[in-house]
Amino acid sequence: MRQLDNAPPPPHWRPNLTAWTWVGVVVFVVGTIYCVVRAATSVAQGSVLGALIAGGLALMCVGLLAVLAVTFTVSAARYRESGGSATTLRVNPVIAVLYGVALAGAVLASSLYVIFSGRESVRMLFGADEVVRFLMAALLGISLLGLIGLVRSREPGRLRLTAAGVEHATFLGTRSAGWNQITDIADSAGNRALNPIVLTVRDAKPIVVSNADRYGDAGPAVYWLVRHYWRHPQDRGELADGRALQRLAAAQFTTD
Structure with a gap:
């Protein structure tokens, strides 16, 4: 864990990773493994489309894992500045890049699935019931909005x-x-x-x-x-x- 300052933490702050954070880590690790296996299966079956969808989802999971790793381990002290009548504190810009990678992977995978979910190769690998379609359509909408906002702001915070x-x-x-x-x-x-x-x-x-x-x-x-x-x-x-x-x-x- 990165070393921060010596100020006493506010009463409701949690200095260590929460249980929900660990749940997220486990979900992303399992998701990465699952998607990599699906991508390899798609390649073995000659399905470029399936490999791109699974690869995009794997990229999303890896990107989000990297965001957590940077957030809780890497110092960002140099991203403090004073000037122009203001004091500005920024989140490490590497996090913005990693969010961008995760969101790009999500957009790639969800858009391809939404467009080509009727194909047999996609249905065999990922299913094509209404729940999966809804989740992938929701992922596409959320990731597009996030990616547009990230490009516009160019920083996570x-x-x-x-x-x-x-x-x-x-x-x-x-x-x-x-x-x-x-x-x-x-x-x-x-x-x-x-x-x-x-x-x-x-x-x-x-x-x-x-x-x-x-x-x-x-x-x-x-x-x-x-x-x-x-x-x-x-x-x-x-x-x-x-x-x-x-x-x-x-x-x-x-x-x-």
Whole structure:
């Protein structure tokens, strides 16, 4: 596991991998093995179409496994920056590349299946009942939307703090709020997100920064960083000149 900062974790954060994460790892490993076997079977039977579908699904599983590996092992401390009146923390951009590989594999496999599911070679290898067709059509829609969003944003996550407020961007979209609009900052979003920063925004939906410990590899300190500048407006000038990054590196916060 990567080493993070020495700041105390927020009460509801989990420093170790959760049971659901391990379930995901097992599912992706089993899925990879299954799809590789299916791809080899397709090649042996002379079905290029079956090999492409199975290979695309295997690529999706491997890509998602790699995302988990990078998320929990690789340092991203160099993806912190200060300038242009803001302090910006980013998720390791390698994760964006790996998401792109996984999504491309999913688009390839699901689109080919949806188009050619009537062929005997595809039906024999993967089945062609309504449930499978629905799942593959759903995978195609979700992966296309994700790939389009990823190409548009070119990064998996960005947290930008200025004297005026907070901006959170992912490949699914961007949300922002002024400090005076934020009524609370919490560390739990129920089952919706792991290790989050939850910004309660007046007259709007909360802004949920999932897996906030990945941003700039700051670990728990990123939570206390955001909370500090929400509670201490007199210090917000630090966000424009690099002092916020010094505070972050030293974990100089009041954890209340």
